[in-house]
Amino acid sequence: MARDDDYDAELERLQILVVDAQHEMIEAGRRAVIVFEGRDAAGKDGAIKRLTEFMAPRQTRVVALPKPSERDLSQWYFQRYVAHLPAAGETVLFNRSWYNRAGVEPVMGFCTAEQHEKFLVDAPLFERALVDDGIILIKLWMDISRKEQAARLAARVEDPLKRFKVSPLDAEAQVRWEAYSAARDRMLATTHTIAAPWTVIKTDRKKVARLNVIRLVLRGLGARAPAPDRAVCIPGDKAAGRLNA
Secondary structure, eight states: SSSSSHHHHHHHHHHHHHHHHHHHHHTTTEEEEEEEESTTSSSHHHHHHHHHHTGGGEEEEEEEEOOOOHHHSSSSSTHHTTTTTOOOOOOOESSGGGGGGGGGGHTTTSOHHHHHHHHHHHHHHHHHHHHTTTEEEEEEEEOOOOOHHHHHHHHHEEEOOGGGGOTTTTHHHHTTHHHHHHHHHHHHHHOOOOOSSSSEOOSSHHHHHHHHHHHHHHHTTOOOOOOOOTTEEEEEOOOTTSOOO
């Protein structure tokens, strides 16, 4: 989609399908969790905004949790995420999730090596329990190149409307690029399962990525939708060697 009018028309068409799919989910009392993960500036916010723009406000929640409190740190790791899981008819989107412990926390030293290893064992079990209970679980990893990330992070600093997107950790994203790559590869290798698979989305072209995210979500919800672009969307178990290293 090279032209804006083509993009806008396809986006509207997909958003109508999202509304229809969510109406059916609400009527049937189904529950969905959509996990958005990826490096800083990979396009999570933009994709979530377009996906949820016309979704039902009362049955749609976007969860972006702050830094854990001392109380949070004393609990079972997954506990504060469980509190935000959906009830019947609800769709919950996590803008970063329990997978903080597979990326940011070990790379930045916010958890121990033992805690990281335990998470990689426990996460598939936790997710299997969610799926077995009837929750639709869709996991998306947004993959951005180092050059594009640097450009987007720099643009944030210059744009006064993006003040709330600037983080003290932004500088570490480039400095620790290789460490984040290694953590990502380990995460995909250990937590991509039949019950809860990952899909990687190439995001250097924002608009193309957004359209493909919506197509993936629609199909994950069981709706009839155009097939995602295989050059943009890669199954997690086939991502080795195809991601931005």
